[in-house]
Amino acid sequence: MIELTIDGKAVSVSDGSTLLDAIKAAGTETPTLCYLENLAPVNVCRVCVVELEGSRALVPSCSRKAENGMTVRTDSDRVRHSRKMVLEFLGSSVDLATAPDARRYSEQYGADPSRYESAETLRDRDVKVDNRLYVRDYAKCILCYKCVEACGAEAQNTFAITAAGRGFDATISTEFDVELPDSACVYCGNCVGVCPTGALMFTSEYEMRRDGTWKEEQQTQTDTICSYCGVGCTLTLHVQDNDIVKVTSPIENDVTAGHLCVKGRFGYQYVQNRPDE
Numbered sequence: 027m028i029e030l031t032i033d034g035k036a037v038s039v040s041d042g043s044t045l046l047d048a049i050k051a052a053g054t055e056t057p058t059l060c061y062l063e064n065l066a067p068v069n070v071c072r073v074c075v076v077e078l079e080g081s082r083a084l085v086p087s088c089s090r091k092a093e094n095g096m097t098v099r100t101d102s103d104r105v106r107h108s109r110k111m112v113l114e115f116l117g118s119s120v121d122l123a124t125a126p127d128a129r130r131y132s133e134q135y136g137a138d139p140s141r142y143e144s145a146e147t148l149r150d151r152d153v154k155v156d157n158r159l160y161v162r163d164y165a166k167c168i169l170c171y172k173c174v175e176a177c178g179a180e181a182q183n184t185f186a187i188t189a190a191g192r193g194f195d196a197t198i199s200t201e202f203d204v205e206l207p208d209s210a211c212v213y214c215g216n217c218v219g220v221c222p223t224g225a226l227m228f229t230s231e232y233e234m235r236r237d238g239t240w241k242e243e244q245q246t247q248t249d250t251i252c253s254y255c256g257v258g259c260t261l262t263l264h265v266q267d268n269d270i271v272k273v274t275s276p277i278e279n280d281v282t283a284g285h286l287c288v289k290g291r292f293g294y295q296y297v298q299n300r301p302d303e
């Protein structure tokens with residue numbers, strides 16, 4: 027076991043745990059955007075940084091391993107200022123309208139993105155609609171790399187997408203920037219399942235939001251087992267007005283760890299017998 031101190035509280039965690047694990051064990055909530063339990067941490071969003079005694083710079087708690095004797099502060103002035111700046115930079119360049127966590131954190135830390143807004147912004151990017159299953163709205167992309175990780179060795183092993191470009195031109199792209207149907211994409215939708223901002227979104231949800239009929243507060247969620255094969259993946263059916271509007275999978279499920287194939291995630295239309303689709 028590793029013994030360390032989090033905000034003045036003694037905490038014990040198992041060897042190999044991260045500072046984020048220790049922070050959770052201490053009962054403290056730390057904001058995260060690029061971190062997800064079923065993906066390897068890439069520590070790119072920098073909102074989970076904490077102050078580590080003896081360290082010159084703030085460290086990302088999602089990837090820094092806990093060590094004996096560490097003293098960590100998760101809510102110091104320096105930490106709060108850093109998180110506020112990161113959230114302001116993000117909010118000044120991308121659309122966070124469908125990113126509830128980022129918006130909640132911005133309010134929590136008093137972030138004011140308007141301080142950095144300029145004529146050059148990512149919000150003007152067009153929505154990419156090149157297939158029937160999901161859309162890509164890179165005006166909302168914060169480059170958290172979750173989709174890249176889910177498409178790669180962490181889940182699907184398809185490697186259809188990666189980061190391309192630099193600065194304001196940086197984006198998630200297919201190989202040679204070809205259209206999605208011409209890429210290696212197998213439409214598992216695992217990239218959609220891990221996206222924290224709505225940059226990747228079910229076509230059904232996108233169209234309902236566009237038409238003003240998406241009412242998440244009225245939706246019910248029901249778990250069931252996928253009927254397509256014998257693997258036994260758990261599906262969470264999101265239902266509105268007696269229609270399935272999208273399908274996800276519980277991240278804590280032992281079979282799927284939140285990931286699905288194209289049939290499980292998108293092949294639900296037969297349940298409602300819609301021959302016109």
